[in-house]
Amino acid sequence: MGAALIPFDEVLDRLTRVFRDEGYEAASLANLSRATGLGKASLYHYFPGGKADMATAVAERSNEIFREKILLPLLGPGEPRMRILGMLDNLDRYYARGEDSCLLGMLAMGGSVTLFQKQVRAGIEGWILALARVLGEVGFAETDALQRAEDAVLRIEGALLVARGIGDAGPFSRTLARMRETLLEL
Amino acid sequence: MGAALIPFDEVLDRLTRVFRDEGYEAASLANLSRATGLGKASLYHYFPGGKADMATAVAERSNEIFREKILLPLLGPGEPRMRILGMLDNLDRYYARGEDSCLLGMLAMGGSVTLFQKQVRAGIEGWILALARVLGEVGFAETDALQRAEDAVLRIEGALLVARGIGDAGPFSRTLARMRETLLEL
DNA sequence: GTCTATACACCGATAGAC
């Protein structure tokens, strides 16, 4: 009969970890099966579209979680400057001090970007827009706020890429530290 | 008998394009064979270690070309400020205005980073050190110069990642524009 | 140094029992 062995969200979490650590192409069904404890056929029960289906679901859920953990506190109540500094702390935790990679970044730098461009775009642009909005509250003019927000987001992404590439989380930590001093400056 | 059909450097160039556009895992021997016009067995003649061998060779050559086209002009003769601004123009051309991805970035965000970490580290750190040196000539203190250089490099990488991820080169162009105004400022 | 042909493991995906 087979009741669900673990909650579906837990399945998504484990799939996320594999895609985030290995990238889309290197994440084999054998990996994904092992990570979830589910047989391949069971994975196909939840995701009829197979691996691509799993990755898009995982990317969408990742965007939701990012929204909860990063964007809502950023937009939420409190003094705007403090919320922006709080975002930097939350990012530090979210990306495990630079040890974890960004799922969207991994999907972006893979051979099948186009499959996930909708989710990548939504995640990136949602982040930029939210940050720009709070920078606006702080007093930056709209275009300046947008520029700063875009710059901040792509610096985080670049820092995670470089950290992963050289096997040293230092660039991520230093990037957060620099942004603490410059993001609100001028 | 079989003389070389195309110069070896041309083979490397074509392999580079495949790895840079598809990433390591998605670049199949069939792709690489088609792109070079060489049969699989011929590729194994040049690269006994197979695909990993091709990718490391390609990464090393990519670092050499980057050095020629970007780092030497940056370090070369001329007024330091102008050389730094010149680097930004050269990067704009090198990455085809944001349409091309960074090979090292693609390798960094793949499931086999560890295979290429030596080359990725060499490329990234060589770039940072060169830029820091010229920033030093401009008058920035050593630690400040290093911070600025690291920040600049990871912004370029982040901009290329975001551009690829959303399918729009805009973030890359805007990043170069912002850096033209801020990299030498303060 | 290039090719054709092929080995054989693993890939994503499916069938069908329970």
Added chain:
DNA sequence: GTCTATCGGTGTATAGAC
């Protein structure tokens, strides 16, 4: 809803002729 067993295809890699 889960499993085992298996499919056909493609992956990397090799053998051996020319």
